Amino acid sequence: MRGAEPVKTERHDVGARQHHTNTGIRPVHTYREHAHGLFVARDFVAHPRIRHWQAHLLPALGAVVCRYDFHGLREHDYYIDIATVTRVDDLWTVRDHYLDLLVHEGMAAEIVDTGELLAAHDAGFIGTAELHHAVTTAHQVLSGLARARYELGGWLAGQGIELDWLSVPEYLTA
Template sequence: MTTQREIAERLGLPVHPPKTEVFDLAAGTNTDPKGHVRTVSRFRREPFGLYLARPLPGHPRLAALESWLLPALGLRVTRWYWRPGHERDIDLYLDLVDVESGDGEWRTVDHYLDLEVRQGRGLELLDVDEFVLAVQSGLLDPTTAERAMRRSCAAIEGITRCGYDLPKWLRDNDIELSWGGQPTQDPVPEPRSLPPSE
């Protein structure tokens, strides 16, 4: 299978094509952007999205992740579980994505823009440079680029308006996320606890 990086290099592009991931509920797997098939510990469907949890064996900094795929908002919301000594001051990480949902399979296409949320303290928009290069290179068509930008602006405005309280903003959109906890046996500390929402 040809990787996205190989495609970008072959075409002489300054940035990789949009990353695609596949989530196979029946097989219990997640195929990452490089084509690696990973075992998912848990999937759970809700009317507003898909939850998944999986360990990250062999990753030098991360032990596991939990994510929610939220089609209506065009977001993947992730909690990372860091290996000792590699912790970062991030509570939740948001990828701007298109989400295709199905009975047995879900798919995401990443649109380069990401948000790091520090619950109750702030947020940061990331990878604007990659987004601009992808648009200039034709890797994102104008309609997709505009959709990604509108979604990122809506998320930034909503989270900021709610005092950087991502769960509150999601509840305002009729989405209540729940988390299952670390999906691995490695002795990794729990993520920092979030203050209760008002």
């Protein structure tokens, strides 16, 4: 098990078009609000594996659904962060709950980073109630994906959610 890491909290300042992360402030290409949350698209500058990142912040699901454009072979189709997403005016905040799901569309999904969650709990970075909420949410998402045969769109449609993504050519020319 890895050492404990403090909770990662990110902010999206829609008005300023800025994504505040634990490694700095990044300009955002696209913010688009929708009925279920917020869509975000931005470049990953000088990243060894990732060129672009798109995500939907979905407060009601307790998740951030991400899609990456990799420099090389695709590592997964979707990456789902289990998180608390809140909004105050133009500022959206994402409090990461450590657990993530890797989705291989139509084939499989897996929960990762359980060791990080447990280490953070042991170190006092995350309380017992939040730990239980994270585990419950991750398993609900995984079970929903399994029932939808690991088709993200099918699972989300069952929740009344349809997500739009930018194609890479659209992203590069927008």
